[in-house]
Amino acid sequence: MWPTAFLICALSGLLAGCNTSTETSTLALPFYNTPDFTPVFLENSSEIEVKVPHRIRKFSFVNQNNETISEKAIEGKIHIANFFFTSCPSICPKMTNQMKKIQDSYRNNKDVVLLSYSVTPWIDTPERLKEYAQHKGVISGKWHLLTGAKGEIYDLARKSYFAEENIGYTKDSTQFLHTEHFLLVDKSKHIRGIYNGTLELEIQQLIKDIEILSTEK
Incomplete structure (x- = not known):
């Protein structure tokens, strides 16, 4: 059976390409360009700059080790x-x-x-975040717990990550930010997924989607 299957695969590969790997298509996941999370599906990476201008913008905060973490920490990485x-x-x-x-x-x-990102940065000092990180098994360098100016965190959350269910950036920094959303962002700082961080099935999907992003060219 195996030689026959291999021969069929080889012959069909001449016509349509025989792919025995699990590698996905180049742009398998949608892009999210607006706070209403309308998915944008693209077939060609050359369309990205025109159709998906939104990216996570520059930022600078402090992590649990009192280290300054900026957008450079996610440059060329999935986060x-x-x-x-x-x-x-x-x-x-x-x-x-x-x-x-x-x-x-x-x-x-x-x-x-x-x-x-802490939404109570006036309470969550680097020292407090350090204690929390040690208690929760956070790996330094892999997972950053971030604190800083409240207005800057809330602004980044609502305008860059579209973190809340409603159109977040119509709210101001006096309104408390509390959301269960996890945001998946690709190596070019484009939002590629939104998930409910309290639901096991959605987290499993997120883990799978990270794998998909890692195969993008």
Whole structure:
């Protein structure tokens, strides 16, 4: 049976290309260009700059090790972002556990980085984030817990990551930011997926989608 199957594959490969790998098409995941998360599907990478101008913009915050982390930390890397606070009694502990699953799935992949931005930065100092990181098993260099000026974090969350379900950037920094969303961002800082960080099935899909992004050319 095996030689016959191989021969069929070889012959059909002359006509249509015989692909025995699991590699996906170049742009298998949609792009998200607006805060209403209308998916934009592209067939050719040459269309990206024209049809998907939105990217995660420049930023600069401090992580749990009191290190300055900027957009340079995600340059040429896939990253997953979420928004949390260490004193959150509701959804944040579950989201942190889910982020740890993602971290552990890609702990040896240097092209995957996790960013968790504190939405109570006036409470979540680097020292407090360090203690939280040690308690939750956060790997330094792989997963950054970030703090900084409240207005800058909220602005980045709403205007760059479109972090809330509603059109986030119509809100101002006086309105508390609390969202269960995880955002998947590609190596060029384009948003490629949004997931509910409290749901196991969506986290499993996110892990699969990271793998898909890693195959993009």
